[in-house]
Amino acid sequence: MKKDLGVHPYLFPMPVLMIATYGENDKVDVMNMAWGGICDNNMVALNITESHKTSKNIKERKAFTLSIADIDHLAESDFFGTASGNKMEDKFERTGMHAVKSTRVDAPIIEEYPITLECKAVDLQHTVYGFRVLGEIVNVVADEKVLDENGIVDPSKLNAFVFDQFQNGYYKIGEKVGEAWKSGLKYMDK
16 A cells, blocks of 8 residues: 655666865865756756855856765765755865866866766746756766776676665665566567
8 A cells, every 4th residue: 555755856876976066266066966967868857045155166166067976975975965055165185085176177076986977057947946056068987986897887897876865865876676678578579
């Protein structure tokens, strides 16, 4: 039997995405967010509260990077979602993580994260539903340790985790359980 739970953002899994931007004086700012993802082959959509430091930086620089958080940096990633760049000037420095400037967009790449999408902000939308950033992916950089023998990202090597909106937890992912566009083929001939 099903039970009504009311209105909640109950989707699972939710990605743990790390948005990195530059602020004033090229100060690195990183924000942990779950309400975003791929919206086309070369596009991402991010729903961000407009008062965040990250939102201001994206408006000014028209660029950001988007990384997948990994378990090795779970504490730092969680901290980036807890601390406000508006209130804590040394937020990034406190973690001891390192950043390098992207050669393609005006945003930092956080060296410790295994994969990063370099994005240009192509549309900033202000609606009654909030602030949405549409970003064009101009390049993806990945640590060689997460690539397979063919140079393709192996999800099991990402050591990624996802966010649980039911109980506010993080969960490890990575075990392959099926083959996309093949596991359900038996139903095609019915």
